[in-house]
Amino acid sequence: MPQKKKGALQTVQRDTDDIRRRVDVLTQDVSGLDVEERTETTQRCLDLQNTVTETLKKLQQLTKADESTPIGNYEQRKHDELERLRTLQDRLRALRLQLQPQDKGVGPSSDGEQESMGEEEEESQEDEEDEDCEEEDDDDAAVDLVAGDAGRGRGPAEETPPSYVALGAFTGDEEGDLTVQKGDVLTVLQKNEDGWWFAQDPKGNRGLVPQNYLQMISPHEQDKQSEDEESDEEEYARNDPSDVQPGTSSNWGSSQKAVAEMDATDVLSAMGAIPPGFRASTLSRLLEEGTSYKASHYIQPKLSQSELCFKDLHLDPNTGKVHVYSSLVCLTLTLWSCRLIPPPGVGLQVLSRHVRLCAFNGTQVLSNIHTVRATHSPKTWSFSPRVQLVHTQSQDTFENTCSQIYVSGVLPSLLDGDCFFRCDSDSPGLGILFELGITYIRNSTGEKGDLSCGWAFLRLFDDNGTLIPPRTHELTLHGGTPYEREANIDATSNKRGTNTGVLQQMLMSRKQPKLVVKLKSPNTRTREQLNLLPDTMVGCLSTLPLITLYRQLLADTLLLDRVTMQNADLICSPVLATFPKVLDQPDLMDAFKKSWVETLNSLKRSDKKDIRVLKESFESVFLSSVFPLLFLAEMPAPLWAHEDTETQRARLIYNPTQKITMETMTSSNHTHQAFNVSQVTYDLLDSAWR
Incomplete structure (x- = not known):
């Protein structure tokens, strides 16, 4: 009987399994190496990195047409394989940097060799090191230069690598990640294309940090910050000079900022008051910044580029009505329910459960932010209740007050899950961002705040640029924020890179928080009304x-x-x-x-x-x-x-x-x-x- 032919995706999967086994062996061999073995192991690591890169390129070019037999759920399997390879990339980067020689001081050695080294020998050594660096790849050269500069000192003519400040607190939950606090100043050693940069903190700790957590400090700001830190040190030393420890003064200013700007979410996480994956609400913070993300801003007419006429408001001379403008995306949607949202812990009283939605292209909010409040049962959030609300002590105050207008048959706008969505952006990554949130108050302090319980993104265009058909979507909720790598809401969820069976994945999928949304194509009357609106707007239908x-x-x-x-x-x-x-x-x-x-x-x-x-x-x-x-x-x-x-x-x-x-x-x-x-x-x- 002839051997069954392997499919292209199956071949990549077997290659990935082989690479993973080789990486596991390399990880065990790294500890306890001498100089000669370190060189050999470094070469093995580089070879594996090249193999992973080639396999990634091969996988990204695969399509369903390359398969000899049909494969069910092809895109999901391909995505899982991409995640496995990227996880292996992260492990190899961490091993590659672990194999780099440790930083050495520039002080005198025990035998006095460094003191007797002449200027000519120093220059020749630097020239040789520079030639070696030029033979490396760009990314590896950058790392080696930083390490070499730290070992031999940096001359006045050499450029200082740019510093970055952490915009928020990031907790590394996997091997190779670097935990940073908001306000920490980091040195970036390597910039990776996947958005995870290898950085070093002032204490010398190294690891991967998400790119969107970092913001470059210009040389002027860096000098100013150094001056401010020095002045803070001097003032502190004058007030209590006995507390100033040698070697810690350079971190005094950033430490003060980190303590002063500690996020309330970090405090709640440390107390165990919120589940894993909960963060400070991103969309609530945008709403509080002014009117830029409110409906009142988007409903106003906008001037054209010449500012001599209106861009989106014209009259039809034949009918005397507002001129109709069709938008690239014009649809209606209904929020049905969301389930399995973990509740906050003790010590927090929930004042509101709600969903905020807007147009989003993966990097920025493109429309106003619309809010729909949810009615709550132990396991489900629901929207658009169609029965008259009855006053009970267990219901939210807003639901009790809204029951007064239910007699007229008018559903309150804040509880209405029927929405319209209109956006004219041509971004290929355009979609609808949903953020589930709660407004809470701490019983002990009376402090109020807004938390994100998870977010989901519904992409509106497929890979061919075609608008997705109107149907019901069951969206998996992700922890963290839309600007960071996916975090788990449930602490028992799998970490990335773990290998589980199909049955186990199906069972775990049923336990994941979900948001059910139904997209609908508007009828003729509704479409006529939507075409009278500005080209971008979200609201209650x-x-x-x-x-x-x-x-x-x-x-x-x-x-x-x-x-x-x-x-x-x-x-x-x-x-x-x-x-x-x-x-x-x-x-x-x-x-x-x-x-x-x-x-x-x-x-x-x-x-x-x-x-x-x-x-x-x-x-x-x-x-x-x-x-x-x-x-x-x-x-x-x-x-x-x-x-x-x-x-x-x-x-x-x-x-x-x-x-x-x-x-x-x-x-x-x-x-x-x-x-x-x-x-x-x-x-x-x-x-x-x-």
Whole structure:
């Protein structure tokens, strides 16, 4: 019987198994080597590195067409093989650097040979070392130069390698990783293409650090930092000179910064209050930086490159409506549920569980950040509850206050998992970033914070540049942040590089945290409304009709009613000026939506199709429902996941006995904020350039 022909992927898998066995043998042989054996072992390590590189290139070029027989789950198997080879690459780099000669001092030796060495011998030795370095590869040459410079001293004419500062704390959980604290100053010895750089800390420890954790310090900043550290040392020595230890002064400034800027997440991790993989929320921090990632920023018209006209707001001369613009990606999605999210430990009270989503290309956020709050059961987070909420002590305060508007059949925007997604970026890595988060308060200190419980990324284009079809996706949640190497949420999850069977992988997959999302193609009516929006925006689907009417009012006011297109005076329009503020406050948006639905139901069928009637009704309902609430003195400013604030705002917004209208604004029963011209005027330049 003829021997069964091996497939291309199977051949690579067997090659990888052989390389792994050779690396295991090399790892055992490294300890206890003399000089001659070290040279031979270094050559073996280099040969293995070249073999791994060649195998990686071969694997990356493989496709399904290269296989002699069909292989199920081909892409996943290929990805697993890539991870195995990259893990072997990391091990070999660590071994290669371990085989480098240790740094030697420049002081005199016991027999006085270094003292008697003349200048000519020193120069000839340096020349020989330089020639040897030129024969090495670029990456290895960089490492050897750093090691050699440390051993023989660095002359004044030689360049100092650039220093990098750690932007965050990184804990190395695998062999060869370097643990660093936020603010540590590192020297990068080798830059690898996979994004993991080999660095050395001030104590001489070496290891791999993610590239996105490091930021280069310019020579000017480095000199300034050195001066600041010296001044800190001098001041400290003056105050308590007995505590200054020799040899530690160079680390004093960075140590002080690391202690002062210690991340709260590190403290909670050390206490065991949060599961592995939880981090400080990335998207929450962006939302707190201002309005750049809020819907109120993206809804405003943007000026063109010449700044003489609008880039994304034009009128159709035939219909008088906003000109329709199709975006590269225009779809709707529904958040169904997420399961097996590990809860935080004792000592933390959860104020909110939520999902934040946005457009993301792997390196930067490309849209506003939209938030959907989840209702919680012991094992599942769910969205868009379709039954009326009942007041119970176990439910979140927000759910209790929202039950007051369920009677009208209007689902609160913050609980609505039906969203629209619109993005015009041509980045091949474009997708939707989901970050599951909690807002917590520490029982002992009263400190509040936001944590990421995991994130998932849904890529919207395949390798051929085709938009993925609309269907339900079950996304695996990853720990850490989108900018670092994948971290496990569950402490029992596998580390990378471990070899497990297919059945075990299937069983473990069922125990991993998952987020279920359904992508849908919008119907004709919804697509028409989405095409009236800016080219990039994410939001709640139920607010879409109101946003499109606001855009229509913007077009009328800015393109038809202005005397000339060069006129940039303030425009008297309370609706245009304040609707973006309402859009960023979900409870006020719900009140507006509720009043709008009631008004829309009272209109005739012909009026519902008349754009003029709809615009007039929009302005009337807005001014009579939510505009008075914006500037009510009794209305507290919105605070995220703040129980007392949400309760007080809900009492004023939804209480029918204290309904505030334009007629009651002059009543003595209510007090209002001092009048400001920005309440009733729209600033074109400020809105377009913001």
